[in-house]
Amino acid sequence: MRTAEVHYGTDGQVNLTVPKGTKMADIARLQELVISKINPRGCQACLSGVHFNIREELEHVMKVDLDKMATIKGTIKGTVIGH
Template identity: 75%
Template sequence: MRTAEVHYGDNGHVDLAVPKGTKLEELTKLQSMVIKQINPRGCQACLSGVHFNIREKLEEVIKVDLDKMAVIKDIAATHR
């Protein structure tokens, strides 16, 4: 299953992380779906200021436990 990560911040920016090889056609459909989730009744004028940052997902190399400031070992070992 291919998945995209969608993050919406207080600053009105939407960050989309999509798998490598995602086509522009898929991005436009995703953008439309995301806008409907953010503001289902919004008019074009209301949504014209929404900024989309689109990037390809990076492979997870390591995860860090922020409380301990340590690498989570089981994740790092699976990507070697």
């Protein structure tokens, strides 16, 4: 199952994170779905200020335990930035 993350902020921005390789046609359909949930009536004046930030999901490079400020063993993949 492919999934997308949709985050809607009170500042009127919608952040869409889609899996790598997602086609623009799928993103357009996703935008329509999100708009219908934000404003079901679809008033263009109300929707003119909605900003969409669309990005592809990044591969997990590593996970960090924030309490210990240490990398979690076994989660580092590929080259770690800064090394």
